[in-house]
Amino acid sequence: MPLPEHLRTGYRGEQLAARFLRERGWRILCSGFRTGLGETDIIALTPEDTLCFVEVKTRAPGGLNPPADAVDRAKQERLVNNAAAFLKMKLVDFRAVRFDIAEVILHDMYTADINLIENAFGQDAFGR
16 A cells, blocks of 8 residues: 655655755665654654654645744654654764754655754753
């Protein structure tokens, strides 16, 4: 049974965002990290050793609101809690932590405009 269109679109947006980050020297540590607290789309380490928890929001062109508007307070809290669960696993060394949003505007399933909003919410929520 094929995936519903919105899930295929979201998955493609995550793939394009990961490629965008890799092209900038980021190391993708995990995609689709799930706990009982929720899911984090991408967890990556920047060339400066900042651990980033990236929420990807994918839309078609011409939407009324920016994709980042979909990351409301409740979603932010779930992302922070999920990040805390990831950090307890101590899988990687890092200098800082931040939460980014990748806005993906799909033109088709192969091309997109991507806007990375660094430190989209929270100021280094883990005090590093």
